[in-house]
Amino acid sequence: xxxxKSEKLGQLNKFEYLDHTADIMFHTWGDSLEEAxxxxxxxxxxxxxxxxxxxxxxxxxxxxxxVQGHDMDSLLFALLDEFLFVFNTEFIIFKQVTIKxxxxxxxxxxxxxxxxxxxxxxxxxxxxxxxxxxSCMKIDEKPDRTDIHCIVDI
Amino acid sequence: xxxxxxxxxxxxxEKIDSVRYRVKKGFVPNMNVDGMIYxxxxxxxxxxxxxxxxxxxxxxxxxxxxxQIANVAxxxxxxxxxxxxxxxxxxxxxxxxxxxxxDTEDPLSVVSPGGVGFDINCGVRLLRTNLTEKDIxxxxxxxxxxxxxxxxxxxxxxxxxxMNMKTLNQALEMGIDxxxxxxxxxxEDKEHFSERAKKRGLPQLGTLGAGNHxxxxxxxxxxxxxxxxxxxxxxxxxxxxxxxxxxxxxLGHQVATDALTLMEKAMARDHIxxxxxxxxxxxxxxxxxxxxxAGMSAAANFAWVNRQSMTFLTRQAFAKAFxxxxxxLDMHVIYDVSHNIAKFEDHTVNGRPKRLLVHRKGAxxxxxxxxxxxxxxxxxxxxxxxIGGTMGTCSYVLTGTELGMQETFGSTCxxxxxxxxxxxxxxNLSYTDVLDSLQSKGISIRVASPKLVMEEAPESYxxxxxxIETCHTAGISKKAIKLRPIMVIKG
Numbered sequence: 001x002x003x004x005k006s007e008k009l010g011q012l013n014k015f016e017y018l019d020h021t022a023d024i025m026f027h028t029w030g031d032s033l034e035e036a037x038x039x040x041x042x043x044x045x046x047x048x049x050x051x052x053x054x055x056x057x058x059x060x061x062x063x064x065x066x067v068q069g070h071d072m073d074s075l076l077f078a079l080l081d082e083f084l085f086v087f088n089t090e091f092i093i094f095k096q097v098t099i100k101x102x103x104x105x106x107x108x109x110x111x112x113x114x115x116x117x118x119x120x121x122x123x124x125x126x127x128x129x130x131x132x133x134x135s136c137m138k139i140d141e142k143p144d145r146t147d148i149h150c151i152v153d154i
Numbered sequence: 155x156x157x158x159x160x161x162x163x164x165x166x167x168e169k170i171d172s173v174r175y176r177v178k179k180g181f182v183p184n185m186n187v188d189g190m191i192y193x194x195x196x197x198x199x200x201x202x203x204x205x206x207x208x209x210x211x212x213x214x215x216x217x218x219x220x221x222q223i224a225n226v227a228x229x230x231x232x233x234x235x236x237x238x239x240x241x242x243x244x245x246x247x248x249x250x251x252x253x254x255x256x257d258t259e260d261p262l263s264v265v266s267p268g269g270v271g272f273d274i275n276c277g278v279r280l281l282r283t284n285l286t287e288k289d290i291x292x293x294x295x296x297x298x299x300x301x302x303x304x305x306x307x308x309x310x311x312x313x314x315x316x317m318n319m320k321t322l323n324q325a326l327e328m329g330i331d332x333x334x335x336x337x338x339x340x341x342e343d344k345e346h347f348s349e350r351a352k353k354r355g356l357p358q359l360g361t362l363g364a365g366n367h368x369x370x371x372x373x374x375x376x377x378x379x380x381x382x383x384x385x386x387x388x389x390x391x392x393x394x395x396x397x398x399x400x401x402x403x404x405l406g407h408q409v410a411t412d413a414l415t416l417m418e419k420a421m422a423r424d425h426i427x428x429x430x431x432x433x434x435x436x437x438x439x440x441x442x443x444x445x446x447x448a449g450m451s452a453a454a455n456f457a458w459v460n461r462q463s464m465t466f467l468t469r470q471a472f473a474k475a476f477x478x479x480x481x482x483l484d485m486h487v488i489y490d491v492s493h494n495i496a497k498f499e500d501h502t503v504n505g506r507p508k509r510l511l512v513h514r515k516g517a518x519x520x521x522x523x524x525x526x527x528x529x530x531x532x533x534x535x536x537x538x539x540x541i542g543g544t545m546g547t548c549s550y551v552l553t554g555t556e557l558g559m560q561e562t563f564g565s566t567c568x569x570x571x572x573x574x575x576x577x578x579x580x581x582n583l584s585y586t587d588v589l590d591s592l593q594s595k596g597i598s599i600r601v602a603s604p605k606l607v608m609e610e611a612p613e614s615y616x617x618x619x620x621x622i623e624t625c626h627t628a629g630i631s632k633k634a635i636k637l638r639p640i641m642v643i644k645g
Contacts, residue, residue, distance in 0.1 A: 017577055018577070019575040019577045019578060020216060020244075020575055020576075023246075023576075024576055024577070048309050048310070049309060049310070070419065074415070074418075077415070081411060085350065085353075085354060085408070087310070088354045088357075088358075088404045089353045089354055089356070089357070091310050091312075091357075093310075118309075118310040120308075120310070120311075120602075124603070124604070125308050125309035125310060125364075125602055125603045125645075126309060126603055126605055126606075127309065127364055127365060127576075127603065127605070127606060127609065127645075128308075128309050128363055128364035128365055128645060130272040130273055130365075130404075130407040131272040131407045131408075131410060131411045132411065133246050133432070134418075134431060134432060135216060135246055135432055136216060151216070153246055153272045153407075154365055154576070
């Protein structure tokens with residue numbers, strides 16, 4: 001990826017798309033669990049709308065997203081599902097995501113997303129995501145690096 | 155599960171004839187019935203390659219379709235075979251192209267959202283016209299653009315049919331009857347779940363979506379069964395038809411997601427252990443099972459109304475383009491099929507009549523002639539089965555057969571089935587090459603997303619001709635009409 005292109009992606013910088021016959025696998029990483037989670041939300045957004053064509057101008061709005069799971073996998077599932085839901089109902093495409101807090105005992109996350117409303121005259125659309133799945137889902141948290149894998153249904 | 159070598163795995167797969175392969179009990183633990191997969195020599199390698207990769211890679215990564223067919227055979231209450239259609243490939247829990255029927259008299263029998271798929275009642279509708287290719291030629295590009303403008307496509311598209319929560323509720327309850335009341339359907343066209351799902355569906359009614367969904371203007375290229383074609387109002391080569399491939403959009407996706415989440419919790423609660431966590435299911439008679447079936451039915455209604463709404467928009471676009479009326483253009487619906495659905499049906503199992511819950515995921519119902527559930531017009535031909543090709547390749551109309559009733563619960567394939575991953579397609583194919591190749595075949599195309607062009611290129615799919623040939627040779631459905639695309643509208 002060229003430097004210019006990666007700059008335009010903004011916060012999204014630790015991700016790759018991996019092969020799967022019918023669907024697509026996301027792999028993201030970060031220094032912390034929080035960072036890897038922020039990256040995976042943006043990786044999903046980027047698959048639906050190419051984030052390099054999205055600019056956070058003064059129309060950008062912030063939304064707080066709160067989700068709950070019953071273990072870490074279902075928490076990740078709920079986080080992605082909620083962002084997908086907001087995109088599909090309010091057409092907000094998020095280019096900045098901050099995980100404000102994670103409670104690993106009660107499995108809750110509070111996140112803030114910053115984004116703009118989809119404008120097809122400016123933004124290049126990608127592929128629709130139907131659903132988040134548990135297929136091959138993996139959260140590998142180590143002291144200095146966290147990796148996340150998951151497959152979405154398209 | 156201890157991993158076996160590829161050679162050891164192969165011992166469980168028995169070739170019966172040129173298109174039938176039995177997957178024997180023991181291939182995975184707890185199989186209640188055998189698996190049966192329909193493939194011919196030219197497409198069987200996809201299946202074997204997937205399995206070989208898995209044997210080398212080990213249990214990490216996704217399960218190959220053959221393993222998934224076998225895992226479904228281990229679900230409680232399954233009867234007959236766990237069936238794999240020729241367009242089979244690995245999917246979520248159930249493979250795409252899997253048919254599985256569960257005995258409703260068995261209290262342990264299950265319903266599984268994974269056996270229907272996320273896009274509930276994804277399906278195909280075919281309209282005919284009295285136009286020919288020659289009539290289209292002079293205004294081809296304008297008509298293609300007009301269709302693209304009329305039918306909302308792609309990521310984040312919003313429907314043009316006015317909708318609010320109240321009208322949506324009516325549509326979900328009444329299905330096509332709602333469309334008719336609102337004037338979006340012709341009389342003859344028509345032969346309880348979470349707020350979350352409804353909210354996702356609200357802006358999307360009457361939108362095509364993205365991915366493999368499309369609207370195509372097609373030309374009758376070959377008629378194999380003249381009598382059946384005549385019954386469908388198709389009487390000559392060159393006749394123009396319109397095919398719409400779409401589903402229940404975000405609403406159906408959310409119904410499936412919500413049900414899977416609930417069932418997953420319920421399985422943990424009830425200590426149900428399955429070979430694969432993705433096969434999340436519930437007893438048909440449990441609260442979760444009944445809730446899912448109700449949600450699925452409403453989502454199916456949404457999908458029918460969705461295809462109906464696009465039928466309306468298509469009729470408008472054609473009427474404007476030809477300065478005529480849809481009536482005068484003879485734009486009747488030939489048929490509408492669902493290839494992602496579970497249905498209660500009566501079948502004969504081991505000589506006994508049984509009420510079954512038949513899951514078809516990436517498979518199409520194909521009832522034989524004289525079946526009481528098919529419309530009067532098609533009593534002698536068998537149910538029309540609509541098989542959508544891929545961008546730039548042919549589509550088919552098949553009819554159901556008696557052998558299909560006996561072997562596959564009256565089911566056949568649904569399309570070409572992916573052969574290669576989206577990533578690979580994007581990396582190996584170029585945008586201009588794919589478009590040039592379509593242009594050289596005389597196909598006009600409008601696509602909202604550039605990268606979809608590569609992902610959906612014919613090279614990414616199995617050869618639909620071989621899929622159809624396999625079904626025809628096996629006798630589970632019969633070829634009636636072949637259609638060639640001349641315009642493609644996609645997300």
